[in-house]
Amino acid sequence: MGVKHGRDYGDILKELTEAVGRIPDSYVFFEMDSEEWSSLGDTDKNEVYEALAEDLFYGLGTEPVIPVGSGVVMHDQVNHRIHILIGDEDLAFVALT
Secondary structure, eight states: OOOOOSSOHHHHHHHHHHHHTTSTTGGGGGTOOHHHHHTSOHHHHHHHHHHHHHHHHHHTTTOSEEEETTEEEEEETTTTEEEEEETTEEEEEEEOO
């Protein structure tokens, strides 16, 4: 189902893909280890980030907080945003409207 949004899904997906790429160990979400991750080329890494962003977008529709490696991705329903955090640091957010 995904989260409710008023912006173009393609724009949201692009921004969310870039944002999850800022989590240094986001590959852990797909049960990869650092050796597997470092063996991938840039194109393959970008494809993994995009798949992760799609999974998160749809997962946040039912689960408001999803751990991703050392970070967490949260759906802020009040402000219509998706926040990407590591600890208390807000790495990025993606506006949904």
